[in-house]
Amino acid sequence: MSKPIEDYALVGDTHTAALVARDGSIDWLCLPRFDSPAIFAALLDTEDAGHWSITVADQVGEPTRSYIDSTLILVTTFRGPSGTATVTDLMPLERTLDVDDPTPIRSDNALLRLVRCTEGTVDLEMKFSPRFGYGHDEPTLDYRDGDLWAEGESLSVSLRCEIDLEIDGGTARGAFTLSAGESRAFVLQVNGVEGIGRLLPEDVEEAITTSTRFWRTWLGRCTYGGMWAAEVRTSLLTLKGLTYSPTGGIVAAPTTSLPEDLRGVRNWDYRYCWLRDATFTLDVLLEYGFTGEAVEWRNWLLGAIRENGGDLQPLFDVQGGTLLQEREIDWLKGYENSKPVRIGNAASEQFQLDIYGELLDAMHSARRAGLLTAPDEWELEKRLIGLVLERWMEPDAGIWEVRGPQHNFVHSKVMAWVALDRGIKAVEGFGLPGDTKRWHDARTEIRNDILANGVDEARGTFKRSYEDPGLDAALLMLPMVGFVDASDDNMRNTIDAIEADLVRDGFVMRYLSPDGLPGDEGTFLLCTCWLVDNLVMVGREDDARAYLDRVLGVSNDLGLLAEMYDVRAGRLVGNFPQAFSHIAVAAAAMAFESRGQTPTIHRESQWK
Known part of the structure; x- marks a missing residue:
């Protein structure tokens, strides 16, 4: 058992x-x-x-x-x-x-x-x-x-x-x-x-x-002494424990196939490094003073892309390798008979538009923190911007790596906007060379496309995708990356709707729409922390504090968190311990220090 x-x-x-x-x-x-x-x-x-x-x-x-x-x-x-x-x-x-x-x-x-x-x-x-x-x-x-x-x-x-x-x-x-x-x-x-x-x-x-x-x-380099100091220190230790120090890569979790749905099929191998984690990880490391680790994480990102001819896939192994072919192990019964047990991850073969924005945002965060951008690094960033210009109109698998049909996910389109925005800021703020006229035009075009196709006019909320008017917790990222202000009418309505429709017993679901897989999943701890960030931005600090306390309250006796929490079973589910959950806790704790500024604005003011 x-x-x-x-x-x-x-x-x-x-x-x-x-x-x-x-x-x-x-x-x-x-x-x-x-x-x-x-x-x-x-x-x-x-x-x-x-x-x-x-x-x-x-x-x-x-x-x-x-x-x-x-x-x-x-x-x-x-x-x-x-x-x-x-x-x-x-x-x-x-x-x-x-x-x-x-x-x-x-x-x-x-x-x-x-x-x-x-x-x-x-x-x-x-x-x-x-x-x-x-x-x-x-x-x-x-x-x-x-x-x-x-x-x-x-x-x-x-x-x-x-x-x-x-x-x-x-x-x-x-x-x-x-x-x-x-x-x-x-x-x-x-x-x-x-x-x-x-x-x-x-x-x-x-x-x-x-x-x-x-x-x-x-x-000892962490000087944070706020309300959640013990929890932040545990999260930082966990993050360090999930780092592959020879390269600086950080695995999502040290385990495979701990189920998102007990006795179900949503069982994935998380022992790899996701590009999507880059921005969050880099920002947390820099915020808390771990510049050396931030440099190594950035170097791992750049090295993984260079070693593979500039190709961008969503995840790599700890040494930057790309061969992550997914297979099933039939001799293991699975955790609580949750089968199949998988080794490798087929998400590595998906087109995920948002990772371009995540990566370019991470590189921009590094510049704002004073890390120099070498000429060859900037050439690589410009190449990625070029790929965004070519492909931003295409549907993709999205941040949640859906195994069903691809969609024009609003979050993905916003991250394409971020890619152009960070490129423009690199030129205008740091003197790097680039075609800002073309980038400005594309950034405006993407923004207009999102506002025309990605808003549910009846509810006044952002949509999950152009094809799906449902909600998605990834929409909470929009003010966090600077696409809209948290006080924007559509964004406020989206926050309220997510609270009304996606919250279960104080925790946030990712979405309710079909995703091509049978079964359900637990509430997502990362998304709950994103809601914390948004509530702080709109001045609802007491509510934000209550949500963060809920997340911390389901950690185990050592302060460790999995990816999800099953409110029906009252148990942690998903791979464990999960880097993204601990990154989100550390980021949410810091959100209270910035008192309502978006993380981007807070970092800009802190690092100038």
């Missing part, structure tokens, strides 16, 4: 991440990178798909847990009949002393666990059961030079520990007893990685110290 998504904690090393359940079982881990095949996949099946557990015999009560302050190092406390023990989980990492340069982060390609008895005596059991290839391949475990080896087709790992193990096929078990003050350490590490030393159990405590220093040094 699947555990609630809320039961999981994230530990990571800015190369990959693991999900640790409240009961002490590691149920998801891809090695050596986020998008590598999982060696523990119980998250999407049963224990038979691979896990690594440490449990206390005859456990008393529910375990409690927390992160070591200002880190992603997890400490879980278990109670037995005659004592208490803690399990500390981490993926070790360290960096140079240059806190403004995120790239030298070194990963040991390891997952460490330290068990310590803090009171009385505790009996414990460790069960190590890796399954390579997303739970498909059971390895034969064997000892080599004192290490327990597990070898798959393209990966081998070693377990090093201080207890005796019994091996049964692809599973190793060990029982041990600890008294107060005693501890045992466990090291799981990828074999044969050049330049990475072999970690031993006696190295674990030092690794905890080193990793703690890393996380605290990194987070």
Whole structure:
């Protein structure tokens, strides 16, 4: 039986991440990178798909847990009949002393666990059961030079520990007893990685110290002290934990196929980097002082596009690769029998007009923050503007990547307008060369087209698409990107209509229109935060605060959020933890600091 998504904690090393359940079982881990095949996949099946557990015999009560302050190092406390023990989980990492340069982060390609008895005596059991290839391949475990080896087709790992193990096929078990003050350490590490030393159990405590220093040094640059300081810091740590530091790419989530609709088919692989996330991510990083990460994220964006001949697809892998062919894995039952389980993502093959505007807005945000635009970068931006000029009239799959027929989505057209607008501002505000006459004319044409075809005259609201008069939460982006003022009559009506039609129990749905897939989905936490931003802009701060508190109220005990919240089931749904949800929380908290200015205007005034 699947555990609630809320039961999981994230530990990571800015190369990959693991999900640790409240009961002490590691149920998801891809090695050596986020998008590598999982060696523990119980998250999407049963224990038979691979896990690594440490449990206390005859456990008393529910375990409690927390992160070591200002880190992603997890400490879980278990109670037995005659004592208490803690399990500390981490993926070790360290960096140079240059806190403004995120790239030298070194990963040991390891997952460490330290068990310590803090009171009385505790009996414990460790069960190590890796399954390579997303739970498909059971390895034969064997000892080599004192290490327990597990070898798959393209990966081998070693377990090093201080207890005796019994091996049964692809599973190793060990029982041990600890008294107060005693501890045992466990090291799981990828074999044969050049330049990475072999970690031993006696190295674990030092690794905890080193990793703690890393996380605290990194987070120490955040000076935000507002009402939601703790939640913002958690969101920033999560965002860092989802960053692939060798390139600066940020994955949408470390998981695949956690369902948007429990026991349904809306299950997608989010272990990739979406261009659409660029503007939001860059703005949040810059707003909170993480300029180095913002530079690396921008460089990843530019590098991914250059490496692929200037082509723009909606998402790439963490190294900028484009081969993300979607396939289904039939041997996994899926989370709570939600099938299919998918690897890869066919959205990479869609035409999504809005990403041009997202990317050019991100580049403009970087310029406003003082990051220089190299000549070849500007040539690339001009090429993208040219593509917008050629294709803005075409229907597309839109921000929500619909798998049904394409439409002329209003949000997509607005982002085409943004692409031209940011190009014009780059020329007029930063002295870069460009055909502003043509761009001005096209920007005006797009705007007039939207106002002629994208407004429901009967309701006085913006429409989801030219073909569909329904509502779409993506319309909340219109004032956030400067297309209209939030006090514009059509925009105010749209905000009111979204509250009336798309809000469920204090959370915002994306849309109600058919999208080519069966089933329903949960409310979208990102969209709820967009509503917060809009309400702040129109002066409804008390209402905005109530919506943001609702979002934060459904995070788990560690402050982590999934993509969606199912109000009927009262549960988080979708991939977890979700970068976009945490970016949106950090952005919404900052919206209260700008007191009603649009984010674009706020950033302009702050960075001039």
